[in-house]
Amino acid sequence: MRLLTGNDLKTGAVTWWTGSDWSIHVEDAVDVTGSEDEIARSEEAARRVNVPYAVDAELHEGSPRPSHIKERVRAIGPTVRPDLTLKPADPEIGNWVI
Amino acid sequence: MYEYDQYDQAMVDARVEEFRDQARRRLEGKLTEDQFKPLRLMNGLYLQLHAYMLRVAVPYGTLDSRQMHALADIADKYDRGYGHFTTRQNIQYNWIKLEDAADILADLAKVEMHAIQTSGNCIRNISSDHFAGAAADELVDPRPYAELLRQWSSFHPEFSYLPRKFKIAVIASETDRAAMRLHDIGINIVTNEAGELGAAFYVGGGMGRTPMIAPCINPFVPLDRLVTYAEACLRVYNRYGRRDNKYKARIKILVHELGAEEYTRQVEEEFVHLLDQGVEPPLAELERIKGYFEDPAFDTGANARIDRSDPDFAVWVDRNTVEHKEPGYVSAVISLKPVGGIPGDATAEQMRLMADLAKDYSFDELRVMHTQNIVLPHVRKADLHALWAALDEAGLGSPNLDTVEDIIACPGLDYCSLANARSIPIAQRIAERFAANGKTGTLGELKLKISGCINACGHHHAGHIGILGVDRKGVENYQLLLGGSEAEDVSLAKITGPGFDENGIVDAVETVTTVYENERQDGERFVDTYRRIGMNPFKEALYG
Ligand code: HEM
Ligand code: SF4
Numbered sequence: 001m002r003l004l005t006g007n008d009l010k011t012g013a014v015t016w017w018t019g020s021d022w023s024i025h026v027e028d029a030v031d032v033t034g035s036e037d038e039i040a041r042s043e044e045a046a047r048r049v050n051v052p053y054a055v056d057a058e059l060h061e062g063s064p065r066p067s068h069i070k071e072r073v074r075a076i077g078p079t080v081r082p083d084l085t086l087k088p089a090d091p092e093i094g095n096w097v098i
Numbered sequence: 099m100y101e102y103d104q105y106d107q108a109m110v111d112a113r114v115e116e117f118r119d120q121a122r123r124r125l126e127g128k129l130t131e132d133q134f135k136p137l138r139l140m141n142g143l144y145l146q147l148h149a150y151m152l153r154v155a156v157p158y159g160t161l162d163s164r165q166m167h168a169l170a171d172i173a174d175k176y177d178r179g180y181g182h183f184t185t186r187q188n189i190q191y192n193w194i195k196l197e198d199a200a201d202i203l204a205d206l207a208k209v210e211m212h213a214i215q216t217s218g219n220c221i222r223n224i225s226s227d228h229f230a231g232a233a234a235d236e237l238v239d240p241r242p243y244a245e246l247l248r249q250w251s252s253f254h255p256e257f258s259y260l261p262r263k264f265k266i267a268v269i270a271s272e273t274d275r276a277a278m279r280l281h282d283i284g285i286n287i288v289t290n291e292a293g294e295l296g297a298a299f300y301v302g303g304g305m306g307r308t309p310m311i312a313p314c315i316n317p318f319v320p321l322d323r324l325v326t327y328a329e330a331c332l333r334v335y336n337r338y339g340r341r342d343n344k345y346k347a348r349i350k351i352l353v354h355e356l357g358a359e360e361y362t363r364q365v366e367e368e369f370v371h372l373l374d375q376g377v378e379p380p381l382a383e384l385e386r387i388k389g390y391f392e393d394p395a396f397d398t399g400a401n402a403r404i405d406r407s408d409p410d411f412a413v414w415v416d417r418n419t420v421e422h423k424e425p426g427y428v429s430a431v432i433s434l435k436p437v438g439g440i441p442g443d444a445t446a447e448q449m450r451l452m453a454d455l456a457k458d459y460s461f462d463e464l465r466v467m468h469t470q471n472i473v474l475p476h477v478r479k480a481d482l483h484a485l486w487a488a489l490d491e492a493g494l495g496s497p498n499l500d501t502v503e504d505i506i507a508c509p510g511l512d513y514c515s516l517a518n519a520r521s522i523p524i525a526q527r528i529a530e531r532f533a534a535n536g537k538t539g540t541l542g543e544l545k546l547k548i549s550g551c552i553n554a555c556g557h558h559h560a561g562h563i564g565i566l567g568v569d570r571k572g573v574e575n576y577q578l579l580l581g582g583s584e585a586e587d588v589s590l591a592k593i594t595g596p597g598f599d600e601n602g603i604v605d606a607v608e609t610v611t612t613v614y615e616n617e618r619q620d621g622e623r624f625v626d627t628y629r630r631i632g633m634n635p636f637k638e639a640l641y642g
Pocket of ligand 1: 508553557
């Protein structure tokens with residue numbers, strides 16, 4: 001599957017396309033195969049996202065997991081500062097990222 | 099410390115307002131990202147893995163306590179309570195919002211700081227010896243020359259769109275503490291046979307994907323020609339640098355392709371042409387600048403003995419303090435490398451403490467080292483114990499300067515969008531391994547440097563041991579390099595062979611240190627043994 005991601009224009013936060021909006025949680029992301037360019041163009045024009053691009057992903061326990069480690073680090077946060085990630089309390093999250 | 103004059107302040111203030119307007123127009127959609135990106139980069143604002151990243155310039159690494167407090171306040175108010183000190187003596191914040199960026203720049207301007215020319219193809223922050231003005235072995239304080247060049251290079255219209263970024267370092271001692279020959283221009287202030295001061299120019303060094311050691315192109319440029327000569331070096335580069343290929347656009351490639359001799363010839367020709375153009379500021383300006391860098395009021399009668407009866411303190415003194423030109427003083431290094439910590443990171447609280455200690459014990463001065471530590475340059479020996487006790491309590495008392503724990507690591511894949519692999523966890527695990535096996539002290543000086551990609555921000559080419567993160571089919575992999583140095587014995591490290599995974603690289607580092615322990619002769623550092631016995635014994639131990 002393909003996910004559309006970018007950064008929030010105002011805050012720079014990593015965001016994912018949910019089909020109707022942008023979420024900071026990769027679990028909310030939907031497959032955009034085929035329509036990625038079109039959504040990216042209109043959302044960027046609407047200033048709802050900055051520099052969007054599509055990435056490969058697979059379903060993992062029912063949720064999308066980006067194929068490349070860089071996108072997984074983006075999705076969660078720095079591996080060396082679990083306290084600053086989106087899932088500070090999840091002891092398994094390191095395995096999901098790496 | 100240098101103080102802004104009315105021009106400096108007016109320029110910086112004007113730039114803040116200009117950027118405020120640009121950011122507003124971007125947020126309102128009047129500028130596209132393509133239009134805005136070069137503007138934000140001119141103000142040090144990148145877009146990185148998790149948010150915007152702001153890089154703040156610390157000219158030649160010198161700060162006062164007021165500035166360090168301002169950096170701490172920014173970390174608390176606009177970021178997540180910490181900052182990352184970099185190998186170019188700057189500080190980076192990782193969690194910046196575009197909405198806040200102009201306010202941050204305004205806060206910086208209030209303490210004579212900015213983020214101008216910390217990105218883009220211009221002359222970047224000029225780095226220098228972190229012990230400048232304190233070192234026992236320096237000829238003169240190199241910072242006035244760095245400041246003169248800073249003024250010349252700030253907003254220089256001709257050099258705002260160079261073929262590629264441009265980094266200058268200035269030192270004034272035989273010992274090189276600033277990786278001088280790995281810069282686009284390295285300047286060493288020297289004396290000639292008549293005892294006059296001048297500048298030796300080394301041009302075309304650098305790291306990145308094609309590391310090069312800068313050759314000396316002129317061993318003595320008189321001081322009243324310093325700026326003119328630098329201008330000539332830049333002009334030739336600006337004209338002939340490879341704008342067609344970003345990977346070949348650094349000056350090192352031009353110098354290499356032309357040959358040092360031909361490049362020098364062209365510089366000399368340009369120099370003669372420039373001589374009557376009035377580029378050089380009057381020497382009086384240099385004298386004026388020097389006034390800001392005069393010695394503080396040292397207590398020349400201060401006791402030159404240190405009470406070493408506290409053993410933990412004595413270990414720290416031996417490791418982390420450096421001889422000062424005044425016998426009653428030392429320069430004290432505050433390690434930002436606690437075992438298991440993130441090299442170069444400091445919390446706002448730690449920044450405030452370091453600022454307060456600088457005020458109490460070091461004439462209000464701090465320095466950022468390119469090894470991502472902080473220096474209090476002028477500490478009375480009599481005050482050292484109190485300083486150490488305060489640092490130790492705050493987790494800033496690691497006695498590991500220049501040891502295997504004192505690792506330079508770039509942000510790597512944890513923060514950087516260009517990275518192939520993570521650097522920081524590797525640094526953490528290596529430091530933990532050596533702290534646990536108790537060898538940190540016995541291995542002596544061992545400079546370990548890690549980059550998360552070929553851009554070499556972590557100086558891996560110049561490590562006694564270097565580590566380069568690569569991407570092997572989507573999996574992090576680490577190449578091991580040996581034998582580099584960025585000091586006066588400058589050399590480029592060589593790759594040992596096939597790379598290692600995350601566990602393997604930690605073992606590999608331990609393996610090569612064991613070879614060293616078995617082979618070393620009296621007084622040899624790791625790199626000396628490597629140079630004497632060559633790569634093979636290390637390869638055999640690694641790959642069998
Ligand atoms: C996280 C954002 C960063 C980005 C996007 C970045 C990007 C780059 C790039 C593209 C280069 C190669 C330039 C070239 O060879 O033409 C480079 C080199 C370098 N960077 Fe970074 N860097 C980052 C962070 C850092 C940090 C945190 C430091 C200090 C720890 C640093 C220090 C350096 C140094 C010393 C070089 C080598 C200079 C040379 O080639 O002569 N960079 N960087
Ligand atoms: S070396 Fe590569 S990974 Fe590390 S900070 Fe530089 S660009 Fe990023």
